Amino acid sequence: MQLVQSLKTPIRSLKTAQITWQKALIWFLLILLTIFTLTPILYMFTASAMPAKDIMKMPYRWVPKGFEYENFVKAIKGNDGSFIFLRNILNSLIVAVTCAVTTVLLSAITGYGLAKFRFKGRNLLFMMIMATMMIPFEAIMIPLYMVVTKLGIQNSYTGLILPFLVNAFGIFMMRQYLVTFPTEFLDAARVDGMSEPGIFTKIVFPNCKPAIATLAILAFRAQWDNLLWPLLVAQSENMKTVPLYIVKFTTEMNTDEGAMMAVAAIASIPMFVLFFSLSNYFISGTAVFSSRKG
């Protein structure tokens, strides 16, 4: 018995040594990736508070000496002093908020119709909607641009918003969410004489809050980040959105690095605020994809 015991001990300690070694490696790699993902963001925020001559100094000072508020003044004023950035931020907000609202409403009502009603051709329509996921926006932007030009709504909010009123992913998500919604509630409301639109607005919609929040964030982000479509449609300076302003500002000759990072920081702050207050919805919005095949 004693012998067995003494034989076992060295083996066990060898195993624990191996495990701690593995653990150390995992922690090391995790920290390495954290440094890789976070330093550029830290760089953006610190550089936005530094005068340009300090940003390009080697080695880089990670703690700014003071706060170079001049960068933010330049960023907002623009190189031509027109303050157009403020207007562009407003445009981005209008477009992103409108798209988020319409996406949520249309996805919820369509998802509800597909999940809780039986009618001829329902599955066909669902398949049709899902098929649009396979049409990349990049492949239809030119014909869409022609449509928008023909309608005379280029260079307008309508033109910026119209192609993004709703998307197949949103409908899919709401449908999946509502399939499990208890039908008895709906039937009870019908017995009570509630109208169908009333059932949707008073019972179904208020009960989808987590899905709605996830979807609203996804739709808001997609438009806040959208570069390609505004590049086609927004021609005048006062219809441009934030990404277009960043492109214009960074490629102008006399832009200095500090102001460039200040613009980037201003453009990112709304998303970071959303991210830190609602990170769960960001993450669930991403994770929905992993159950996409259903």
Add this chain to the structure above:
Amino acid sequence: MRQKTKTKSIEKHLSHWGITFVLPSIVFFSLFNFYPILNALYTSFFKKKVLSLAAPEFVGLKNYIYLLTSANFWNSIRATAVFTIGTFLPLLLASLIFAVFITSIKRGNKFYQMAFYSPAVLSSVVSAAIWLLIFDPRGLGNQWVNNLLGTHGTDHNWLADAMMVQLSTMIVYFWKYIGYFIIIFIAGLASIPKSLYEAARIDGTSGWQEFWRITLPLLKPTIVLVSIMSMLQCLKTFGIQYLFTQSGAPQDPINVITMNIYNTGIRDHRIGRASAMSIILFIIMLVFTWIQFKSSKSDEVEY
């Protein structure tokens, strides 16, 4: 009998409402998805310029023949393929490995998820702007690499050299999307029942074996999903390449298809040719989606 007609009429009433609820979206998709793609197909057989008043001239397959024999278009295919392969493979491997790491540790999972995901919060234009400074000759990129390799004072031409500018776009993309795919993998890993690992541990399986024998096979649907999703995403890349070339990087090495469509259609007003490119991009993506559909069908796992 009366009862029966009554239920029937209720059913009919309900089905009308169902159609009413679905209809707005169907109208939307017909106008803004199906019509444009059919229109792109139609236009791709014509020689059409935006500003010209002359009626578009039917040219049959000439646009496609032109593209398939044009060095510029093949360069775009090459640039897109290099970018896609060079980005999605490292992304797939790294996100899988790090997702396994994060699920294996007991403390700090949430912190790492947030830290890795935060670049995805930034827009692609902001990301490109930050990295534009990092890749500046005097920027952090040179400082870090020179410290690591001991090559003091060398300029690695991140944005000037044809090879390096391709690598630079890949680094930015990898940085931006790594957290995104890590989270998808974490969700996939969470769906594997814990009991399987417990059973394996009782049988005396090592961590390595667990990974190869349990995690990997059961994660196959997620792996397929992530690889197709990241591939499709890479095929559509635009923002980073656009901002880099606008700030003076050479265009040819990173002239991806999307940028070529934009330049051909919007800058040069060649709508027919740009439509033909769009259709080719659509077909390429369709093939990948079809592969995903096929492989996820055959890989259904029951626990």
